[in-house]
Amino acid sequence: MSPPYVVELSEVTKVYGGQVPALRGVNLTIGTGELLAIVGPSGSGKSTLLNLVGTLDRPTAGTVRIDGFDVAELSDRELSALRGRTLGFIFQQFHLAPGVSALDNVADGLLYTGVPIKVRRERAAAALERVGLGHRLGHKPNQMSGGEQQRVAVARAVAGDPPLILADEPTGNLDSAAGAEVLGVLRDLHAAGNTIAIITHDMEIAEWCPRRVRVRDGLIVEDEGDGAGRPAEITKGART
């Protein structure tokens, strides 16, 4: 009995400290199995959008529904649980714990889902296999390339099989080749049925995604393409 949309934003406004609104009435829905880019220059409101979709923040007005739950109706604890179960985050800076093996970095991502450590490690190993790092389980972040580190972070995001994966500038800290490597992993995950939203200012990545949501000055100015479609071929890879 799954809700029709993973994400449902209606007339969402966000104002920080009574200044210029960061979002001015945004409507957006993301269906299961979509791969989309939320694209816009810095200051366009796309980071605010990420925070709201990621339930890291609450809207000033309007409703945000994630996996069918109205964020406004949930307590902080329930919101945390929703986040842990429904969302997988990928960050520009990877956010891996230094000195901890890839396996445990991914396994710790499942810490708050209430699964025992043995199962967490099994799932982590499976997730690392999915991102093509099955042979590097014991490696620590400083022993891996940037692309590999970001793939560990991707594995952490998908290990719990969340209905939505949010990637915030996933290639922002990588060179073209490593960026292409990570996008390839995301394409494979999408092909396997995962829902992925990439927040980026990179037009190339946006063009690569089957659906593009353009944000400018706190409004969605364009929403084109079918998120369920196949992504384009990666030609030159992504540049920052």
Added chain:
Amino acid sequence: MTRRRPPAPARLSPSDVLRVGAAGLRARPTRVFLSALGIAIGIATMIAVIGISSSSRAELLRQIDRLGTNLLTVTPGQTVFGQQAKLPPEAVDMVKRIRPVRTASAVGVIDTTVRRTDRIPEAVTSGLTVQAASAELLTTLEGRVAKGTWLNAATERQPAVVLGSEAATRLGITRMGVRVWLGNRWFTVIGILTPMSLAPEIERSALVGFPVAERLLGFDGHPTTLYERSTEESVESVRAVLPRTVNPENPNEVNVSRPSDALAARAAAAGAFTNLLLGLGAVALLVGGVGVANTMVISVLERRREIGLRRSLGATRGQVRIQFLVESLLLSALGGVAGAVLGALATAGYALSRDWPPVVPPWAIGGAVAATLVVGSIAGIYPAIRAARLSPTVALSTV
């Protein structure tokens, strides 16, 4: 759309809580070592202070055990007119007739001095007294001769002297057969006694026989201290009848005391002076606690990104709070355990160097652990609350 139940956060298992708390410490070993050191110093001080005073008390109790508590001494008190009373010469024989009394003997202070030679001025007494001693004295005091022999029926009539251990040291005598100037004559040293903790006055005495004292030194025959040993159970009843036995006419002119009481009092007082030192240890512990709090505050500031990540992974505020609280608790517990071990080692080292039985009371260890847990939680509360209050978006946007 059908209303579904809102998601409930999963509980972390205790082992996961510990793992998360320990992970934060493992990442920064030097800092952990230094801040745990502060706690360790405080705890070690307190354990060592308690341990050393307990060991000293145990030693005193052991001494009391060895010496026995059945020795009573009788000394003359004062007359109703405030003059020095005297014990009757036949007092020892009277005391021996009390049934539970096993042995009794007497010494009498002689008004003269003992010197190494006649060339040393009379005023230089070295704080030594000359006493007449009955032959049974050594039995009553359970003393032993370190060298030579004790007085016997023959030598107590002759100018022969047995020196207490302290008297021998002060006179510089180690060999038998040498002569000392006692009264106005030469006396031959025939024995030196071992130390006697229950009768320290004997250690500082030169002892001669009653007969020779009366014949050559003008001794009046009145004993000045009477020693008596009875069975352990009857000490109190003997104590009650002693004054009337010793001096039936004026029982109020007799003082009875129990030398082991003085040791027992010392044992009881052994803990008193430690309060100040304990206070010093507590201050050290407090400073250590401030160090832990400081470390934790800095840790929270540095790890905003980690906190943000954990929140994005589904950690509730409470789970972030408990993580930092556990980290603080582990940090100070680490210091506490190290401090307890250090304190116990210091106690053992000190006690063994003085030949005491090393004693660290379990309650001190328990108290130390409890104290570190209290310090750890107090030091951790504020940083943990700060960490939990951090908004995930702010935490994640920190570069």
